[in-house]
Amino acid sequence: SSESGGRRGALIVLEGCDKAGKSTQCRLLLEALKDAGKPCHLFAFPDRNTEIGKVIDQYLKCTKNLSDEAIHLLFSTNRWELVPTIRELLLNGESVVLDRYAFSGVAFSAAKGTMDLEWCMGPDVGLPQPDLVFFLNLTKEAASKRDDFGRERYEKTEFQEKVKSIFMKIQDPAYWKVIDADRSKEEVQKELFQLSLETIEKSKNKPILKLWD
Ligand code: 2DT
Ligand code: MG
Numbered sequence: 001s002s003e004s005g006g007r008r009g010a011l012i013v014l015e016g017c018d019k020a021g022k023s024t025q026c027r028l029l030l031e032a033l034k035d036a037g038k039p040c041h042l043f044a045f046p047d048r049n050t051e052i053g054k055v056i057d058q059y060l061k062c063t064k065n066l067s068d069e070a071i072h073l074l075f076s077t078n079r080w081e082l083v084p085t086i087r088e089l090l091l092n093g094e095s096v097v098l099d100r101y102a103f104s105g106v107a108f109s110a111a112k113g114t115m116d117l118e119w120c121m122g123p124d125v126g127l128p129q130p131d132l133v134f135f136l137n138l139t140k141e142a143a144s145k146r147d148d149f150g151r152e153r154y155e156k157t158e159f160q161e162k163v164k165s166i167f168m169k170i171q172d173p174a175y176w177k178v179i180d181a182d183r184s185k186e187e188v189q190k191e192l193f194q195l196s197l198e199t200i201e202k203s204k205n206k207p208i209l210k211l212w213d
């Protein structure tokens with residue numbers, strides 16, 4: 001279908017701090033949408049499989065060091081390299097679910113304290129704007145009851161708290177929905193599924209907007 005007359009799919013993003021259950025919820029959401037007859041695709045950022053993604057993977061595993069600015073730009077490039085695919089799917093009437101997006105890009109980089117918020121947002125300006133962002137919100141208390149962090153860069157409680165405060169600063173009520181992630185996986189899943197169905201209906205005839213434009 002064409003950009004002007006077509007019925008497009010919705011762009012739905014899951015964001016949140018580590019351990020909030022994003023990846024599990026992404027999988028469950030995709031299954032539920034498919035069962036409901038909604039064509040959809042799942043992508044995760046960073047996409048560690050591209051050439052740029054492989055460098056990002058090394059950085060996260062601490063086998064490679066890069067300046068804060070350089071890794072920030074690579075994370076952004078890693079999104080831009082998938083934009084043609086995402087746009088094509090959306091315009092084809094298929095919904096796209098993303099496990100992290102530019103909000104993680106800004107929150108994790110700005111939390112380092114070496115780059116200001118506006119600078120961090122710059123490279124992602126103009127990306128397809130999500131129709132809905134679920135922010136999976138986990139309280140400190142609930143987080144401490146879950147498994148310990150892994151060994152990747154950023155997987156530290158104190159840093160995660162800074163990240164969360166920046167997520168809160170950059171939220172846009174036009175598409176941002178805070179989800180109580182302290183609840184059971186099933187309860188969270190039900191809410192995400194219902195809200196996603198509504199958003200898919202509402203987005204059908206809307207243009208794809210540009211993020212932070
Ligand atoms: P996963 O554990 O979800 O693979 O993320 N990150 C992510 C950034 O610093 N900038 C970004 O743009 C993105 C998408 C968050 C790996 C880590 O990478 C961080 C956690
Ligand atoms: Mg991780």
